[in-house]
Amino acid sequence: GENVEQHPSTLSVQExxxxxxxxxxxxxxxxxxxxxxxxxxxxxxLIIDIRSNVGEKKDQRIAVTLNKTAKHFSLHITETxxxxxxxxxxxxxxxxxxxxxxxxxxxxxxxxxx
Amino acid sequence: DAxxxxxxxxxxxxxxxxxxxxxxxxxxxxxxxWYRQDPGLGLRxxxxxxDVKDINKGEISDxxxxxxxxxxxxxLSLESAIPNQTALYxxxxxxxxxxxxxxxxxxxxxxxx
Numbered sequence: 696g697e698n699v700e701q702h703p704s705t706l707s708v709q710e711x712x713x714x715x716x717x718x719x720x721x722x723x724x725x726x727x728x729x730x731x732x733x734x735x736x737x738x739x740x741l742i743i744d745i746r747s748n749v750g751e752k753k754d755q756r757i758a759v760t761l762n763k764t765a766k767h768f769s770l771h772i773t774e775t776x777x778x779x780x781x782x783x784x785x786x787x788x789x790x791x792x793x794x795x796x797x798x799x800x801x802x803x804x805x806x807x808x809x
Numbered sequence: 810d811a812x813x814x815x816x817x818x819x820x821x822x823x824x825x826x827x828x829x830x831x832x833x834x835x836x837x838x839x840x841x842x843w844y845r846q847d848p849g850l851g852l853r854x855x856x857x858x859x860d861v862k863d864i865n866k867g868e869i870s871d872x873x874x875x876x877x878x879x880x881x882x883x884x885l886s887l888e889s890a891i892p893n894q895t896a897l898y899x900x901x902x903x904x905x906x907x908x909x910x911x912x913x914x915x916x917x918x919x920x921x922x
Contacts, residue, residue: 701851704849729907731910737915739899739911739913741911784851784852788907793859794840794905795903795907797854797907801851802849
């Protein structure tokens with residue numbers, strides 16, 4: 696089955712710096728790659744996603760890049776702010792038996808230091 | 810927002826007890842899921858359902874059962890709770906193509922003592 700590895704597990708950055716979280720996946724059939732943000736004590740929420748026909752997608756200070764050949768994708772947060780502090784999960788999804796099977800990474804705890 | 814609601818929010822139960830976690834949604838989604846979150850392990854799929862007549866096992870279904878009582882309701886049961894089922898449980902919904910990813914509920918923190 697699909698295996699998604701996520702690095703680093705923890706990341707501390709100074710406010711205003713950039714943060715990068717990387718994920719690799721094993722199944723070349725995966726075609727949808729969402730990123731979720733989970734603030735302390737809250738539910739995971741989708742912040743950005745990318746499909747396999749696109750190499751990069753941006754939404755204000757966040758961007759995701761996808762390299763299908765190397766089977767890796769990354770989340771980039773620029774001009775980090777304290778409210779960016781959270782756990783971030785990547786996921787890879789592929790069509791399997793009539794549904795989009797989703798496999799999550801193990802999460803990255805991002806701390807933005809004021 | 811309260812479009813995916815889980816009850817209870819927190820629960821402490823004893824080993825061997827039966828417990829039910831409930832999830833209801835107003836998203837109008839056909840697809841509902843139960844996930845378990847453990848520190849360092851991410852989110853793992855327990856069961857999923859495409860509609861009221863369709864139930865499927867996920868990667869860690871042993872020790873759990875589910876019921877899809879209606880399009881909007883999906884409950885998770887632990888028939889005989891054990892301590893290693895202590896975790897944070899999330900219900901989630903989606904449309905067929907995951908066009909907007911998952912919408913998660915607020916979670917149920919379950920402790921089995």
